Amino acid sequence: MKIAVIGTGYVGLVTGTCFANSGNDVTCIDIDEKKIAGLKSGVIPIYEPGLKELVLRNAEEGRLHFTTDTASAVKTAEMIYLAVGTPQGDDGSADLSAMWAVTKALAPHLQEDAIVVTKSTVPVGTNAKIFGMLKELTGRDCHVASNPEFLKEGAAIDDFMKPDRVVVGVRCAEVSDKLQQLYAPFLRTEKPFLSMSPESAEMTKYVANALLATKISFINEMANLCEKMGGDINDVRRGIGHDSRIGFAFLFPGVGYGGSCFPKDVRALTAMTEDKGNVPEMLRAVDNVNERQKTVLFEKVKTHFDGDLSGKRIAIWGLAFKPETDDIREAPALVLIRQLQEAGATVVAHDPEAMENVAAETEGVEFSESATKALKGADALCICTDWKAYHQPDFAEIYQLMAGHVVFDGRNLYDPARMKARGYCYHSIGRVAVDGRKA
Numbered sequence: 001m002k003i004a005v006i007g008t009g010y011v012g013l014v015t016g017t018c019f020a021n022s023g024n025d026v027t028c029i030d031i032d033e034k035k036i037a038g039l040k041s042g043v044i045p046i047y048e049p050g051l052k053e054l055v056l057r058n059a060e061e062g063r064l065h066f067t068t069d070t071a072s073a074v075k076t077a078e079m080i081y082l083a084v085g086t087p088q089g090d091d092g093s094a095d096l097s098a099m100w101a102v103t104k105a106l107a108p109h110l111q112e113d114a115i116v117v118t119k120s121t122v123p124v125g126t127n128a129k130i131f132g133m134l135k136e137l138t139g140r141d142c143h144v145a146s147n148p149e150f151l152k153e154g155a156a157i158d159d160f161m162k163p164d165r166v167v168v169g170v171r172c173a174e175v176s177d178k179l180q181q182l183y184a185p186f187l188r189t190e191k192p193f194l195s196m197s198p199e200s201a202e203m204t205k206y207v208a209n210a211l212l213a214t215k216i217s218f219i220n221e222m223a224n225l226c227e228k229m230g231g232d233i234n235d236v237r238r239g240i241g242h243d244s245r246i247g248f249a250f251l252f253p254g255v256g257y258g259g260s261c262f263p264k265d266v267r268a269l270t271a272m273t274e275d276k277g278n279v280p281e282m283l284r285a286v287d288n289v290n291e292r293q294k295t296v297l298f299e300k301v302k303t304h305f306d307g308d309l310s311g312k313r314i315a316i317w318g319l320a321f322k323p324e325t326d327d328i329r330e331a332p333a334l335v336l337i338r339q340l341q342e343a344g345a346t347v348v349a350h351d352p353e354a355m356e357n358v359a360a361e362t363e364g365v366e367f368s369e370s371a372t373k374a375l376k377g378a379d380a381l382c383i384c385t386d387w388k389a390y391h392q393p394d395f396a397e398i399y400q401l402m403a404g405h406v407v408f409d410g411r412n413l414y415d416p417a418r419m420k421a422r423g424y425c426y427h428s429i430g431r432v433a434v435d436g437r438k439a
């Protein structure tokens with residue numbers, strides 16, 4: 001199949017590359033000339049495990065192309081995937097200006113039977129609006145479909161190649177069949193291809209993310225309560241998870257969710273609900289609990305140092321919103337850095353991938369190429385991201401380096417009893433703090 005993908009951001013690039021890898025002829029389009037020039041010479045604008053190799057291989061074998069010329073790519077395409085950004089607008093709703101701009105740009109070049117597919121997360125009703133716009137611009141009924149993505153950053157290639165399900169929103173069986181053919185190579189493990197209306201498909205994406213975000217805010221609220229009541233959230237998690245109606249997934253407490261999807265999508269769904277005159281009480285609570293959770297580590301640090309952080313040297317491990325990515329959008333670490341600096345502390349940070357991005361957005365942060373060296377002279381260590389590299393540090397070496405033996409673990413990486421035995425004062429999430437320091 002000949003496919004054009006408009007927008008070479010995270011979603012567009014992964015989608016285009018994976019479709020090329022299953023034998024399609026794919027052209028990825030972007031208005032950013034620098035990005036396209038880079039991609040043509042093998043420079044991948046984001047860090048995503050496995051993506052670079054896949055882009056290079058498919059480009060080399062002639063199935064994956066990059067261009068800034070929308071007209072020529074759309075003219076020959078049987079399917080045009082829209083994967084442009086839909087960022088959060090000022091009122092919390094999704095900003096669709098890029099979506100409207102590309103719809104206008106592609107309309108004059110659309111083949112008679114071509115299918116325009118939205119991959120970006122778009123408010124319910126957007127497909128219908130695109131259909132209306134294309135009808136106005138071309139004078140005919142064009143095929144429009146919704147095909148939401150459920151990719152996790154850091155595991156995007158795997159998620160695309162082995163999806164739990166594929167959801168499409170279509171108005172006719174012919175379009176559904178074509179999309180099913182396109183996805184057949186990825187559904188060989190009998191995972192379902194679910195065809196529904198565009199509105200239901202658009203809604204599915206928001207509901208999935210809102211429910212996942214709800215699970216995180218729920219467990220975070222319970223973790224905070226556990227601390228106050230003297231319980232251990234890890235034990236509680238085990239205690240509830242064996243109930244098959246509850247399960248274990250996505251119930252890890254932490255310093256709040258970040259990233260490009262959960263915060264934005266929960267707010268966009270809130271805005272949609274309000275727009276229709278309903279009161280989004282659950283959604284508002286999910287967002288509020290999450291914003292508060294991002295400040296939990298700072299509150300612990302402040303309390304520990306009796307409210308005085310001036311002159312303290314605080315190390316942070318983990319800046320990305322989660323491991324295996326350099327993405328710092330809505331990352332809890334950014335909130336912690338700001339709060340620590342405002343309180344007069346010096347911040348020294350380490351992250352395997354995200355230091356450059358944080359350097360571009362902050363001032364006064366010291367960066368360390370080595371996680372261990374970041375601890376030299378530090379009064380405390382805060383952990384914001386559960387990178388594998390932080391799971392088993394050399395605690396004896398760290399002990400020698402640190403000025404104060406205090407760890408604030410926002411990801412519950414270590415066993416409190418062991419940390420106590422190693423001589424640390426150890427705070428984590430949803431578990432009672434322990435203090436193994438000698439008086």
Ligand code: UDX
Nearest residue numbers: 149150151152153250251252254257258259261321322
């Ligand atoms: C998410 C969805 O998982 C994906 O389906 C959708 O397409 C885009 O949004 P992503 O943002 O890449 O993907 O990250 P994910 O791995 O889902 O984690 C999101 C955030 O939740 C991270 O900040 C993570 O640390 C946090 N999280 C996740 C928790 O705090 N606890 C958990 O149990 C799980």
